[in-house]
Amino acid sequence: MNTIFKSAVFFIASGLLATFSAQTFADEVNVYSARKEALIKPLLNDFTQQTGIKVNLVTGKADALLKRLETEGINTPADLLITTDASRLYRAQIAGVLQPVKSEALTRIIPATYREPEGYWFGLSLRARPIFYVKGKIKPEQLSDYESLANPVFKNKICIRSSNNIYNQSLVASMIEVNGIETTEKWAKGLVANLARSPKGGDRDQIRAAAAGQCDIAIANTYYYAAMLSSKKQADRDAAGKLEIFWPNQTNRGTHVNISGAAVTKHAKNTVNAIKLIEFMASKTAQEWYANANHEYPVRSDVEVSEILKSWGKFKADSVNLSVLGLNNPKAVRLMDRAGWK
Amino acid sequence: MTWYNSTMYDSAPATRTTFLSRFFSKITFDRWHITVLVIAFICALPILSVLSFVFRPTGEVWQHLADTVLTEYVINSLLLIIGVSFGTLTMGITTAWLTSVCRFPGRKVFQWMLLLPMALPAYIIAYTYTGMFDVAGPVQSGIRTWFDVSYGEYWFPEIRSVWGATSMLSLVLFPYVYLLARAAFLEQSVVALEASRSLGSGLWRSFFQVALPMARPAIITGLSLVLMETLADFGTVQYFGISTFTTGIFRTWFGLGDSTAAAQLSAILLIFVFFLITIERLSRKQARYHHVSNREKAYQRITLTGKKAWLATSACFLPLFFGFILPVIQLIVWAIETYEDMVDKEFISLVMNSLGLAVAAAILALVLALIMGYGQRLQKTPLIQFAVRVSSLGYAIPATVIAVGVMLPMAWLDNTLDSWMRVQFNYSTGLLFSGTLFALMFAYMVRFLAVSVGTVEAALGKIKLSMDDTARSLGLKPLQVLTLVHMPIMRRSLITAVLLVFVDVLKELPATLILRPFNFNTLAVKAYELASDERLADASTAALSIVLAGIIPVILLSQSINRGRS
Numbered sequence: 001m002n003t004i005f006k007s008a009v010f011f012i013a014s015g016l017l018a019t020f021s022a023q024t025f026a027d028e029v030n031v032y033s034a035r036k037e038a039l040i041k042p043l044l045n046d047f048t049q050q051t052g053i054k055v056n057l058v059t060g061k062a063d064a065l066l067k068r069l070e071t072e073g074i075n076t077p078a079d080l081l082i083t084t085d086a087s088r089l090y091r092a093q094i095a096g097v098l099q100p101v102k103s104e105a106l107t108r109i110i111p112a113t114y115r116e117p118e119g120y121w122f123g124l125s126l127r128a129r130p131i132f133y134v135k136g137k138i139k140p141e142q143l144s145d146y147e148s149l150a151n152p153v154f155k156n157k158i159c160i161r162s163s164n165n166i167y168n169q170s171l172v173a174s175m176i177e178v179n180g181i182e183t184t185e186k187w188a189k190g191l192v193a194n195l196a197r198s199p200k201g202g203d204r205d206q207i208r209a210a211a212a213g214q215c216d217i218a219i220a221n222t223y224y225y226a227a228m229l230s231s232k233k234q235a236d237r238d239a240a241g242k243l244e245i246f247w248p249n250q251t252n253r254g255t256h257v258n259i260s261g262a263a264v265t266k267h268a269k270n271t272v273n274a275i276k277l278i279e280f281m282a283s284k285t286a287q288e289w290y291a292n293a294n295h296e297y298p299v300r301s302d303v304e305v306s307e308i309l310k311s312w313g314k315f316k317a318d319s320v321n322l323s324v325l326g327l328n329n330p331k332a333v334r335l336m337d338r339a340g341w342k
Numbered sequence: 343m344t345w346y347n348s349t350m351y352d353s354a355p356a357t358r359t360t361f362l363s364r365f366f367s368k369i370t371f372d373r374w375h376i377t378v379l380v381i382a383f384i385c386a387l388p389i390l391s392v393l394s395f396v397f398r399p400t401g402e403v404w405q406h407l408a409d410t411v412l413t414e415y416v417i418n419s420l421l422l423i424i425g426v427s428f429g430t431l432t433m434g435i436t437t438a439w440l441t442s443v444c445r446f447p448g449r450k451v452f453q454w455m456l457l458l459p460m461a462l463p464a465y466i467i468a469y470t471y472t473g474m475f476d477v478a479g480p481v482q483s484g485i486r487t488w489f490d491v492s493y494g495e496y497w498f499p500e501i502r503s504v505w506g507a508t509s510m511l512s513l514v515l516f517p518y519v520y521l522l523a524r525a526a527f528l529e530q531s532v533v534a535l536e537a538s539r540s541l542g543s544g545l546w547r548s549f550f551q552v553a554l555p556m557a558r559p560a561i562i563t564g565l566s567l568v569l570m571e572t573l574a575d576f577g578t579v580q581y582f583g584i585s586t587f588t589t590g591i592f593r594t595w596f597g598l599g600d601s602t603a604a605a606q607l608s609a610i611l612l613i614f615v616f617f618l619i620t621i622e623r624l625s626r627k628q629a630r631y632h633h634v635s636n637r638e639k640a641y642q643r644i645t646l647t648g649k650k651a652w653l654a655t656s657a658c659f660l661p662l663f664f665g666f667i668l669p670v671i672q673l674i675v676w677a678i679e680t681y682e683d684m685v686d687k688e689f690i691s692l693v694m695n696s697l698g699l700a701v702a703a704a705i706l707a708l709v710l711a712l713i714m715g716y717g718q719r720l721q722k723t724p725l726i727q728f729a730v731r732v733s734s735l736g737y738a739i740p741a742t743v744i745a746v747g748v749m750l751p752m753a754w755l756d757n758t759l760d761s762w763m764r765v766q767f768n769y770s771t772g773l774l775f776s777g778t779l780f781a782l783m784f785a786y787m788v789r790f791l792a793v794s795v796g797t798v799e800a801a802l803g804k805i806k807l808s809m810d811d812t813a814r815s816l817g818l819k820p821l822q823v824l825t826l827v828h829m830p831i832m833r834r835s836l837i838t839a840v841l842l843v844f845v846d847v848l849k850e851l852p853a854t855l856i857l858r859p860f861n862f863n864t865l866a867v868k869a870y871e872l873a874s875d876e877r878l879a880d881a882s883t884a885a886l887s888i889v890l891a892g893i894i895p896v897i898l899l900s901q902s903i904n905r906g907r908s
Contacts, residue, residue: 030860036871037863056860058777059871063596064856067746068777071753075760075773077860091599162583164593200502200583201472204876208478213486213493224876233679233879239478333597337410342583 028054029273032069034062034083035260039294047280053273062088069097069265079268080277084260085166087173089121090326092263099266103275109282109300113319114259123259124281125290126297128222128317129171130255132207132243137216145249146175146256149217150190158191159206159215162199163336167221171256172336173328174320178253181331188339199342204228204236211239218243226295226308247315254316258325259299374820375726378717381710382729385788388747389612389735395605403594403603415590419573421504422511422586426572427565429512433661434519435561439549442527445643446654453524454900456658459665460517461892463849465577466869466885468510469878470669472581473676475501502582511572513665519564521838521899526560527553529804545644559625563796566622570615570738570792576852587611588740608743615738619731670889676882684883688863693887696848696864699779703786704844710787711794711839715802716824719810730799734792741789741852748785748857752776777859785853790846794839801835802828841895848892865891
C-alpha cells in the first residue's frame with residue numbers, strides 16, 4: 001500500500017513538474033483542438049519536422065475547450081484554437097478569446113468567404129451537407145432544394161440526426177438567413193413530420209439507415225459518405241454504395257457548406273509560431289492531405305480533390321457569410337426546439 | 343420489523359461516560375471538525391461555482407424551455423430512473439441472493455463474474471449494442487436477407503430508445519447493487535436467518551422477512567450510486583437521441599448560450615440528488631446494525647437441483663451474458679479487424695496514463711473518505727453531516743459541469759496569484775494548477791468522493807462505538823484508533839472503496855477530456871475520440887483495454903469479499 005501511495009504522489013508531482021517545465025520550451029506552439037487527434041496529428045508532425053517547432057496538443061469538445069480558454073484568461077497556455085464549424089469560431093470570437101492576425105499568405109490563399117474579414121479566424125477545409133437518396137427508390141428529379149424536404153410527399157422517408165448537432169444547427173441558421181424565422185420554422189415542422197424515425201446517431205448512421213431501408217433520404221456531411229465509400233469494412237462500402245449524392249439549391253443560393261478552421265488566441269504567447277502553423281495548414285501539401293486522407297474539400301482552388309470527391313462533380317456552394325451561422329445559432333436552436341426536432 | 347431491534351440492532355445512540363473520552367473528544371473535535379469542513383468545502387467549490395450563476399436573472403429562456411422541451415427532459419429522466427431502478431434491483435438482488443445462499447452449477451464462477459459488467463463504460467456498451475442490433479446491424483440485416491423481408495415488414499425492438507438506454511444502463515450498473523447486497527447478505531449473522539428457517543419459514547419467506555430488510559441499507563446505498571450514475575450519464579442518452587436533464591443542460595448552456603439557465607437546470611438536478619442522498623442516510627439510520635455476534639459462519643448453502651438449479655444458473659447467466667459477454671465479443675470482433683493500426687508505442691503510454699491516474703485517484707479518495715468518515719464519527723454535529731453530504735453531490739452531476747466548475751475556481755486562483763506576483767515582484771507565475779494533473783485529480787475527487795465516502799461510512803457504521811471508547815481509554819489517540827483499530831477491521835470495505843473509484847476513474851471521460859494537460863491521453867479519451875468520429879471498430883481496442891484493466895480490480899474485489907466468509 002505504501003509504495004503505491006508513494007508512486008501516486010510521485011505521479012502527481014511529476015505531472016505538475018511536467019507542466020511547469022513545458023513552459024520553458026522556446027520554440028513551440030500550444031494547440032487546443034476540437035478536431036480529433038487522428039485527424040490533425042499527421043499534419044502537426046509534418047509541421048514539427050519542417051520547422052523544428054514543437055506542437056503541444058489538447059483535444060476535446062469544442063464548447064468545453066472554449067470554456068477552458070475563457071476561464072484561463074490572460075494566462076492561458078493556448079496559442080491556437082482549431083475547431084470545426086464556423087459558428088463555433090464565431091462563438092469564440094464573441095467570447096473575446098481570439099485576436100485578429102494579419103498574414104499576407106493567408107489572405108492570398110484563402111477565399112474571402114472562408115475567413116473572418118479582420119483575421120479572427122481562417123477556414124482550412126470545407127465540407128458540404130448535401131442530400132443523399134437511395135438509388136431506385138427516389139429519382140433525382142423528385143429532389144430540388146432543402147426547402148422541398150418539408151413536402152408531404154416525403155412522409156416517413158427522411159433520416160437526419162439530432163438537432164443537438166452543430167451541423168444541423170448551422171444548416172438551419174443558414175436557412176433562417178434567407179427565408180426568415182417563420183418560414184424556416186414551418187419548414188422544420190414539415191421536415192420533422194417527414195422523418196422516418198426519431199433522430200439518433202451520427203451522420204453515418206443516417207446513411208446506414210437509408211441503405212437498410214428505414215428511409216429513402218439521408219442528410220449527412222460529405223466526408224462521412226466518402227469515408228464509408230472508401231472504408232475497409234465491406235458493410236460500410238455496400239451501404240454507401242446504395243446511395244447517391246444530390247446537391248440541393250443549385251438554382252438558387254447553393255448547397256450548405258461549412259468549414260473547419262483555426263484562430264490565434266487573444267493571449268497567445270507564441271503568436272508567430274501560431275500563424276506559421278495556420279499558414280502551414282493552408283499550404284499546398286497540407287491541403288492535399290486534407291483532401292486525400294479526410295475527404296474534405298480543400299480551401300484553396302489549386303489543389304486536386306480526392307478521386308471520390310471528383311466523381312461527385314462540381315457543385316454550387318452557398319456563399320452566405322459564415323459569421324451569420326454563428327449569429328443565427330441560438331435562434332436556430334430555439335426554432336428546432338419549437339419544431340419538435342429532437 | 344421491530345422484534346429484532348433489541349437483539350440485532352443497536353439503535354440507541356452511543357453514550358460516552360468516561361471523563362477522559364469526553365475530554366479527548368472535546369479536543370479532537372476542533373482538529374477533525376475543521377479538516378472535514380475544509381475538505382467538504384473544497385470539494386463543494388466546483389458545484390458552488392456553477393451554482394453561483396443560479397441567482398442571476400434569466401431572460402425568457404425558461405419560458406422557452408417550459409413551452410418546448412422541459413416536459414420531455416423531466417419525463418425521460420424519470421422514466422430512466424424508474425426503469426434503471428427496477429432493472430438493477432431485480433438483477434442485482436436476485437443474483438446476490440442466489441450466489442450467497444444457494445448452491446447451483448456455476449455459482450463459484452458467477453460470484454465474481456457478475457461484477458464484470460462494471461468494467462464496461464455505459465457509452466461503450468451502447469455503441470456495441472447499436473452496432474449489433476440497429477436497423478443496419480448484422481442481426482437485422484440477417485433477418486432481412488434470411489426471410490427476404492424489408493424494413494418495416496417485421497418487428498424488432500428499437501435499441502436506441504428510452505427502454506434501450508434503460509437496458510444499457512441497468513446492465514452495466516446492476517453490479518453496484520449486486521456488490522453491496524451480496525456483501526450485506528454474506529455479513530448477515532447466520533443466526534438470524536437460521537432462526538427464521540428453523541421456525542419453519544421457507545427460503546423465500548426468510549429472504550423477504552429477514553434477509554432483505556437487513557440488507558436494505560446496503561441495497562439502497564447501491565441503488566443511490568446507480569441512480570446518481572444514471573442522472574449523470576451523458577454519452578448513452580446523447581448517442582441514443584434521448585433528451586434528458588443532462589442533455590438539456592448542455593443544450594441550454596452551449597446551444598442556447600445561457601449559462602444561467604443551465605446552472606438552474608443543474609440546481610434542480612442537485613436538489614433531486616440531495617433528496618436521494620437524504621433518503622439513503624435516513625434508511626441507514628433507521629436500521630443501524632452492528633456485528634453483535636462472533637458466531638459468524640457460512641450459511642449452510644442450500645443445494646438447488648433440477649429445474650430450480652437451471653433457473654438459478656440462467657438468472658445469473660443472463661445479466662452476465664447481456665451485460666458483459668455479448669458486448670465484449672463484439673468489441674473483440676472489431677478489435678481483431680483493427681488492432682494492427684491501433685496498437686503502437688503511444689498505446690502503451692495510454693495504458694500507463696490511465697492506470698496511473700486511476701491508482702492515484704483511488705488512493706487519494708480513500709484517504710479523504712477515511713478522514714471524512716472518521717471525523718463524522720468523532721463528532722456527529724449536523725454541520726459535519728451536512729458537509730459530508732455536500733461533498734458527495736458531485737457523483738450525480740454530469741462530469742462536464744463538474745469540469746467547468748473545477749476550472750472556474752482554479753483559474754481564478756491562478757490568475758489572482760499571478761497578478762499579485764506581477765504587481766509585487768514583477769514575476770509572472772502563469773497557471774500553476776489549471777491544465778495540470780492536479781486539476782484533473784481534483785475533479786476526480788469531486789466526482790467520485792461519494793463512492794469512497796459511502797463505502798467507508800457504511801463500514802464504520804458497523805463498528806461498535808464502544809470499541810472506540812475502549813481503545814481511547816487505553817490511551818490511543820483518535821488517529822491511532824482509526825489506523826490501528828478500525829482500518830484493520832474494515833480492510834475489505836477499504837479495498838472495495840479503492841477498487842470502485844479505480845474502475846470509475848478508468849472509465850471517466852468528460853472531465854479527463856477537458857482538464858488534461860497538453861499531450862496527455864488516456865484509454866477513455868482515445869476510445870471516445872474514435873467512437874465519436876463514428877469509427878466504432880477503431881475504438882474497440884482502447885475500449886477493450888479499459889475493460890481488461892477494469893477486470894483485474896474486479897477480480898480482486900470479489901476475492902476480498904469471499905475471503906470474508908472463509
